[in-house]
Amino acid sequence: MNQQHEIAIEIGGTPILFRTHDSSFREMMIDRYGGFIGFLSRPTLEFEVELVTPSGEMESEEDAQVEMRDGLWHFRRGDFRAQWDPGAGRGYIRQSANPYSVDSVLRIVHSLILAGKGGFLLHAASAIRDGRAFLFSGISGAGKTTISRLAPPDVVLLTDEISYVRREARGYHACGTPFAGELARVGTNCSAPVATLFLLGKGSENKIEVVNTAEAVRCLLRNILFFAEDAELVEMIFRSACDFVDRVSVRRLTFVPDTRVWDLIV
Amino acid sequence: MSEKYIGRSSQIAARVLGGEMMVMSSVDSTFFTLNEVATAIWQAADGRTPLTEIVVRNVCDEFEVDLETARRDAEQFVSELSHHGILLVSDHPFDMSAGPVEAA
Numbered sequence: 452m453n454q455q456h457e458i459a460i461e462i463g464g465t466p467i468l469f470r471t472h473d474s475s476f477r478e479m480m481i482d483r484y485g486g487f488i489g490f491l492s493r494p495t496l497e498f499e500v501e502l503v504t505p506s507g508e509m510e511s512e513e514d515a516q517v518e519m520r521d522g523l524w525h526f527r528r529g530d531f532r533a534q535w536d537p538g539a540g541r542g543y544i545r546q547s548a549n550p551y552s553v554d555s556v557l558r559i560v561h562s563l564i565l566a567g568k569g570g571f572l573l574h575a576a577s578a579i580r581d582g583r584a585f586l587f588s589g590i591s592g593a594g595k596t597t598i599s600r601l602a603p604p605d606v607v608l609l610t611d612e613i614s615y616v617r618r619e620a621r622g623y624h625a626c627g628t629p630f631a632g633e634l635a636r637v638g639t640n641c642s643a644p645v646a647t648l649f650l651l652g653k654g655s656e657n658k659i660e661v662v663n664t665a666e667a668v669r670c671l672l673r674n675i676l677f678f679a680e681d682a683e684l685v686e687m688i689f690r691s692a693c694d695f696v697d698r699v700s701v702r703r704l705t706f707v708p709d710t711r712v713w714d715l716i717v
Numbered sequence: 718m719s720e721k722y723i724g725r726s727s728q729i730a731a732r733v734l735g736g737e738m739m740v741m742s743s744v745d746s747t748f749f750t751l752n753e754v755a756t757a758i759w760q761a762a763d764g765r766t767p768l769t770e771i772v773v774r775n776v777c778d779e780f781e782v783d784l785e786t787a788r789r790d791a792e793q794f795v796s797e798l799s800h801h802g803i804l805l806v807s808d809h810p811f812d813m814s815a816g817p818v819e820a821a
Contacts, residue, residue, distance in 0.1 A: 663735070664734050664735030664736075664737060665734075665735070665737050665739060665750035668734065668739055668748070669748055669750075672741070672746075672748055682728055682743035682744060683743070685730070685741070685743040685746055686730040686741075686743045689730040689732075689739075689741040689743075689748075690730060690732065693732045693734050693739065696734065697734055
């Protein structure tokens with residue numbers, strides 16, 4: 452009954468270990484995170500998951516709140532409470548037995564880890580073609596899932612919803628994520644250097660246009676996932692967005708929803 | 718009309734990219750792109766130089782604009798950025814490292 456069950460979820464090469472007393476919860480996580488389960492890597496950080504009966508307070512529609520107090524990150528949303536000690540690399544989550552709370556904690560933790568390393572999570576679909584990654588960014592309805600669904604067989608989909616952008620010595624890499632959008636399919640767990648960021652829009656013809664630098668930074672900042680209202684982190688994200696635009700080509704991609712749009716993605 | 722002194726807030730991130738100055742408030746995440754004239758004023762905002770002197774020296778002389786027009790535009794620019802806490806404004810000189818004096 453008190454046996455602990457562990458599962459490591461590795462995204463962007465960063466394994467995070469979750470420990471629970473509930474074997475069925477672990478099975479649910481394995482089922483959900485498929486190709487992102489890590490069996491060999493040493494975890495970067497660990498979370499104890501305490502499963503509780505949902506209370507009235509925890510069923511509220513509260514938005515995610517993330518704040519640093521006394522050296523600890525505190526996360527809370529209607530369906531969970533969590534704490535993470537970044538120095539010790541340990542934390543806990545109190546939640547009901549659902550897969551969405553862990554998913555949110557993963558997004559928050561990875562956004563914080565990436566911010567400190569010059570990367571970010573981006574509202575974007577992403578895919579690899581011929582060894583190069585392409586990002587397709589936009590708000591809901593811009594076409595992230597549509598362009599993912601239209602991808603030809605030679606394209607490896609990394610995600611149709613949340614892209615993982617990691618800073619490397621010579622540029623940026625996009626990594627697959629299990630964060631799925633309307634496609635309801637986890638991405639492929641691999642990575643490639645980012646060739647182009649496309650700002651998505653649907654239109655009456657397929658076309659690619661140059662975007663000026665300020666507009667590129669503005670759009671990028673608008674689509675970066677960011678939870679903490681922390682001045683130091685906001686500044687890091689701004690610098691990361693500027694660095695990214697300085698190094699990676701950013702274009703506006705207007706498309707009609709059929710497979711010919713992929714003729715332009717080379 | 719009393720003189721104004723302007724200084725850059727410490728709670729911002731700024732960077733020149735593609736020839737444009739980009740400024741973001743780390744307090745409310747508002748993002749601005751400054752044109753050449755606004756950049757000239759921004760860079761001269763040291764908390765000690767009167768705004769009129771900045772306008773004359775960094776705008777009128779550099780961009781061949783008449784004083785009345787330049788001053789009006791500068792007042793508008795300063796008002797907007799100070800509203801977001803990106804520029805600090807005071808009616809007397811101040812030390813930028815000492816923190817906000819008055820966000821007008």
